[in-house]
Amino acid sequence: MSKRLRSSEVCADCSGPDPSWASVNRGILICDECCSVHRSLGRHISQVRHLKHTPWPPTLLQMVETLYNNGANSIWEHSLLDPASIMSGRRKANPQDKVHPNKAEFIRAKYQMLAFVHRLPCRDDDSVTAKDLSKQLHSSVRTGNLETCLRLLSLGAQANFFHPEKGNTPLHVAAKAGQILQAELLAVYGADPGTQDSSGKTPIDYARQGGHRELAERLVEVQYELTDRLAFYLCGRRPDHLNGQHFIIPQMADSSLDLSELAKAAKKKLQSLSNHLFEELAMDVYDEVDRRETDAVWLATQNHSTLVTETTAVPFLPVNPEYSSTRNQGRQKLARFNAHEFATLVIDILSDAKRRQQGNPGTVSKDNVELILKAIGSQPSVESQDNDQPDYDSVASDEDPDLDTVTSKASRQKSLDSDLSDGPVPIQEFMDVKNALVASEAKIQQLMKASKLEKQNSVPESDYDNTTPDSELDDTGSSRKTRQRSVIWPGEGAIPELGDPHSMSSSTLPSTEDVIRKTEQITKNIQELLRAAQENKHDSYIPCSERIHVAVTEMAALFPKKPKSDMVRTSLRLLTSSAYRLQSECKKTLPGETSCPTDIQLVTQQVIQCAYDIAKAAKQLVTITTKENNH
Incomplete structure (x- = not known):
């Protein structure tokens, strides 16, 4: 389910317009820049979801909207609302502030250190305080006041608290009362729908008994949230819980x-x-x-037309x-x-x-x-x-x-x-198109940044150690059943070894400047391909792949036919074979080659994966030549 943003909505952290992300457990909306900081804190601090490009259970989105519209942000900025905080020099971030350090420091203080939340009077026995808060939560969830419950949870109330006198948990109470948004909030904070009360009944049982069908079905989904998410990640399907199917095992x-x-x-x-x-x-x-x-x-x-450096x-x-x-x-x-x-x-x-x-x-x-x-x-x-x-x-x-x-x-x-009962169905390799796009774009952005800095002669060798690892990005590799050919060495078949086996190996590498210049051309062509993929311009795939092929051929020609370095050989092999495979995949977009939208989607997945492999290989070659030439 997607959400249509209203112009009145602003980022909870910097007040920037049109926030496109939500922090589910904080009940707020945030902008792209602030979201990048939230993500770096981890899901135990902030659970972020995109408002339009992430699938939402409708009631979960409704819960976040309700919290946001009812001032949940004031829970996390309580002391900042006090006029005295201005006198003390404490203020929240604004849209013009830099992500680092300004926005990042404020967000860490706000959510990691809880520096601005309302503090309870100090007591010697913290466990009693937590118990009191949990009892308040237990009684509050029968009402529709979400922000009160979020405030109690923020202060330390336990979502799975078992009330010794009542013999049940807050989720049992919410289920009995049919409070589906309260149930969503409790689930976000770890409430277990399978917990039994003193009578041996679960919250799901009470929702069904009360005739709250939507709530009961949602609690079943919550109970299987972990395995459902893993299955959906691999095969794009969720089990049919209504008909008793609780697992999909690809x-x-x-x-x-x-x-x-x-x-x-x-x-x-x-x-x-x-x-x-x-x-x-x-x-x-x-x-x-x-x-x-x-x-x-x-x-x-x-925005792929600009270089993202801070986020x-x-x-x-x-x-x-x-x-x-x-x-x-x-x-x-x-x-x-x-x-x-x-x-x-x-x-x-x-x-x-x-x-x-x-x-x-x-x-x-x-x-x-x-x-x-x-x-x-x-x-x-x-x-x-x-x-x-x-x-x-x-x-x-x-x-x-x-x-x-x-x-x-x-x-x-x-x-x-997938092994579903309707027979095996072809699926995208492990992730959808956007997952492959992240791999490609991350490497491309690093390449561009490294290239521009190198051209300015301002990059010490250690700067290359500060980029994210190749392994961070998913290398599906895809099926290599298609025959592959190197763009340097003629002939088809398996991925070729580099050069003539009888020729002498060479340790001479091209200049870093030449490699960077060719890498920039490859990067530019790949970005053009990625934009075509995003905009579903499938007829642009073939001309884009041809330009990439030419750029890869020119870059590979810089290196000796039999490099001495194993890393150079590996990177060149990945570069050239991926460029050939990219052309093969792009040809599948020709009329008559695909029979349905799913086929096009699968082709696009493979096209972007090939582009990622090319970008990764080029990045490796930049890194290798820079290190070798600086020694």
């Missing part, structure tokens, strides 16, 4: 890929996790799905201080999984969630989540990096040869099919 099109001993060991470890650890892993993967999907919407909705994609899950360091490290490693690896993990989680719900818990082991993340990675290089570098960095590095190795092996990846 399958790999080629099951032989899952028969390796490593994959079997990973699945066994997953199944042996205790329910608690399994739930933690599932929630972490849910957060990673949210990060990847929101990145897609984020960059797809930016960028989130490269990996932000640290949650409530989690252990091991868990935070594991969560950040999820960003390094390419699409095939991540899809494998998601499918295994969906399968095991279904198995556990059906009452087959399996054997409990002390294995922790970190073991699962290592095993599922299915690449020895992912594990080997643990021996010589930190598990995660405050700033992720592009100079990770292990990750280059991982991303260069994408040719093994296959598409997915």
